[in-house]
Amino acid sequence: SGAVDSNNLFLNGADFGTDVDSTVEVNTTHELRANLTDTTGSPVANQEVTFEANASVFDGSSTTTATTGSDGNATVEFTLPTQVGTTSFSSVVGDNTNTSNITTKAAAPAQLGFASDSRSMAPGASRNPTVQVQDEFGNFNDTASVNNGISVTSSDTNVISVSGVDDLSGNSDQFTLSAESGGEATITVSSDDSDISGVNDTFVVSDPAAIDLS
Numbered sequence: 541s542g543a544v545d546s547n548n549l550f551l552n553g554a555d556f557g558t559d560v561d562s563t564v565e566v567n568t569t570h571e572l573r574a575n576l577t578d579t580t581g582s583p584v585a586n587q588e589v590t591f592e593a594n595a596s597v598f599d600g601s602s603t604t605t606a607t608t609g610s611d612g613n614a615t616v617e618f619t620l621p622t623q624v625g626t627t628s629f630s631s632v633v634g635d636n637t638n639t640s641n642i643t644t645k646a647a648a649p650a651q652l653g654f655a656s657d658s659r660s661m662a663p664g665a666s667r668n669p670t671v672q673v674q675d676e677f678g679n680f681n682d683t684a685s686v687n688n689g690i691s692v693t694s695s696d697t698n699v700i701s702v703s704g705v706d707d708l709s710g711n712s713d714q715f716t717l718s719a720e721s722g723g724e725a726t727i728t729v730s731s732d733d734s735d736i737s738g739v740n741d742t743f744v745v746s747d748p749a750a751i752d753l754s
Contacts, residue, residue, distance in 0.1 A: 542578035544587060547638045549574055549631055556629075560642045566677060567622045567647065573615040574631035574638070576608055583612025590632040595621050620644055622677040647675035649684045651737040652729050655712070661700070661719040661745045668704075671729050671739065672712040684711040689732040699723040699745055719745040 549556035550573040564570070572591060576584040587608045591598065597618040598604035606614035620627060624646055630639040655670040671692075673684045690708045692715050694700050704716040708731065717727065722745050730738040 542580065542582070542584070544576050544584050544633050544636050545579045546577045546581075547574060547589075547631055547633055547636045548577075549629065549638050549640050551640075551642075556640045560640070564620065564642055564644050565647045566620055566624055566644045566675070566679060569617055569619045571615060571617055572629060572631075573613055574606075574608075574633075576612045576614070576633060583610065584608060585610045585612060587612075587614070587633060589614040591616050591618075592630045592632060593618065594628045597621065597627060622679075624679045645683065646679035646681040647677065649673045649681050649686055649711075649736055650676040651678075652690070652708075652731055652739045653678055653680075654729075654739060654741055655680070659741060659743050661717065661743060663719050663722060663745055663747060666716055666718045667743075668714045668716055669727075670712055670714050671708070673708070673736070680711070682711055686711060686733065686736065688736075691730045691732075693728050693730075695726040695728070696723065697725075700725040700727065700743055702727070717743060722746055 552571050574589045578584055585608055590605050592603050596602050604616050606616050608614045624644050626641050626643045628641050630637050651674050652671050653674040657669040673681045673686050675681055692702045692705045694702050701718045724742055724744050726740050726742050728740040
């Protein structure tokens, strides 16, 4: 075989020439293969290939190497990160680089979680926090279709009261918290579905900090 002319990536045996978008779950393990050929289309054997990623997907590292066999293939395994996002993969042989991306999706629904709402309230104020269906890693599962009842309780209704609770339909819902007086209260959201765990967090009611105009 001659010098490397073509460096093609394959994901789980299929051509990885185009990006994979939102069809692969987080924290799953896959096979990445580089196929090297020369100008005549013949396999390039005994060639070391460096595989690179923008995350530590190769057994805790962002890089690894493998050597091509007689068929021109060098193969490694990787495990995608637990958080939804885009992972970039490259096979590098000298100055010949091929890059493709995988954009992951959340795993199966496993728990309820609060969206990134503030946990602070002023006396007399109200807030509408969003509770959402998440996978076991805390990713919002925006394709889930979960229809079941939820209950929302406050550990101290003299501090924060709860109203406007509806059944969870689809993958998220809102309810209303009203700040009655200063203090802290734990808000707990439970699901009727035993396969989906609930969530609780502490909300604080306090007067805004005074501004010193002196």
